[in-house]
Amino acid sequence: MRSRFSAFARGDIDYLLASWAPETRPARFASDPQTQWHTLTVVSAQANDARGEVHFLAVSRQDGQWHCLEERSRFRQEGGHWFYIDGDPVLTTLSPGRNSPCPCGSGAKFKRCCGG
Ligand SMILES: [Zn+2]
Numbered sequence: 345m346r347s348r349f350s351a352f353a354r355g356d357i358d359y360l361l362a363s364w365a366p367e368t369r370p371a372r373f374a375s376d377p378q379t380q381w382h383t384l385t386v387v388s389a390q391a392n393d394a395r396g397e398v399h400f401l402a403v404s405r406q407d408g409q410w411h412c413l414e415e416r417s418r419f420r421q422e423g424g425h426w427f428y429i430d431g432d433p434v435l436t437t438l439s440p441g442r443n444s445p446c447p448c449g450s451g452a453k454f455k456r457c458c459g460g
Pocket of ligand 1: 446448459
């Protein structure tokens with residue numbers, strides 16, 4: 345899961361496709377170079393035999409707009425590797441206040457960081 349997030353952040357399409365279950369893997373997949381991924385928060389993760397589910401929040405920035413992607417992803421384990429099956433992504437736009445923590449995850453106030 346985290347490795348897929350880093351692959352998204354790096355734009356590593358080969359890795360993303362390789363860790364995608366064949367039955368749901370898209371024939372073609374392009375990452376958006378305009379989107380910068382910042383933080384990943386795993387809300388919960390559970391694995392049961394060869395099935396896994398990860399509920400996560402991922403914060404990204406595109407053209408100065410902050411978004412939070414929330415998804416419950418389903419995974420399957422095969423040959424010691426986890427494969428992404430599918431999920432139910434919900435994208436919301438964030439409007440950070442000047443004094444709220446910066447969504448980039450720096451720990452600084454928004455106005456002293458990306459919002460400055
Ligand atoms: Zn920031």
